[in-house]
Amino acid sequence: MKNARTFTTFALIALASTATALPFDAIDATQAYQNEVAILEATGAMPSTEPVAIFPAMPEEEVAAPVIASLQDVSLPAQPRVGAPAAVGVATQGREVAAPSADIALPAVDLAALAETHDALAVRKGEDGEADAMMMLSDVLFSFGDDRLEPAAVALLEDLAPELEGATALQIAGHTDAIGDEASNQELGLRRANAVRDWLIANSALSADVVTATGIGEVDPVADNLRADGSDNPEGRALNRRVEFLLPDAG
Template sequence: MTTRAGGAVLAALLLCAAAAPAAAADGSGVIGPEVPESVPEPNLAASITELSGAVSDLDLGVVEELSREEDEGGTTVLTISSDVLFAFDEAELTDAALRELDELAERLAGGTGTVAVVGHTDGLGDDSYNQELSERRAEAVGEALAERLGSGGPDISASGRGAEQPVAAETTAEGTDDPGGRAANRRVEISFEG
């Protein structure tokens, strides 16, 4: 068996040795296709396309709902996506969040009663960590509202629910992850009279 394998290797070597001088017969010593001396420059002007200037309407069906407001029997519930309010895994308010809370504070100014701020997370991660994160986020929103309303505004309560009260499924029917569902569950709900 070893003699046959050795013979096959020897035959392959002889074929390569015989083919090499024939391939380099032109005397260049190069085996293979010729490489051109220069490459022509591309005509870039021919590849430039003028923009039409036409403006297309934005399809709002593909834009995620970042906040919504509902009236529940005289109580307004404003739900704001945590993705607008906070960076991932943080409880520090973003600039967009502060602008949203500026507008809300104008509506709440002079009001009475209690403004309830409730934080929610998605179901990823440890339950105790999610609970603590939802509380810190609710407190951040509550404190920012209190600063904007001053001493004459309504009372503000802040609490967290972690991942206990989801509003959307976080997995698809096939059992795969549903990022849209998880995003819907990361939210802060602000409830107030009026």
């Protein structure tokens, strides 16, 4: 019986020393102790005692478990759809403020209306009577045979540029009269169209992929370079020396 008491005492001490490390709670420990005590009392190995002597009661103070945020509490940035611009929201005082849309439509460009704003502008109409292009007389833009913009041309472009910025495609075409050979006139027309294009790209919101330039030269006159008797027609040639603004996406 002494050996049984000694063995049980060591067992209880070992059980008490590892109680904090074992993965069971106080209820499990108390139940184990009571089972052990019942066996010992039945054999007379030890007197009855309170389990609190070896397994003190857990403090009644509640220990809060770590708070783990649920997915509802976590704000994650929305993933943009493929092919669509990502909408960025800025939260402020509980309200959702949407960022400006990248698809804001710019006002449509009306070349016919623009042509009425300046004496140096005119409209070229097609066979259907609709305005096909806005014409700017080259005599206003350039000196004879030159492709450098005159001060008056810069002032006019400064007025026109804000009105042209709504275009999604803008073509600048350079035309000349019939003086000189056709190849030289085509090359001069291209240089003049590029001069206007370069100025617009450098001084407005129009980008290089929106504005294109082409040289037409003398092959598409809007007036006769010569009169019916074969004499020179300065008024007609002046109309033919022009730079046209076209909107390819307008139809």
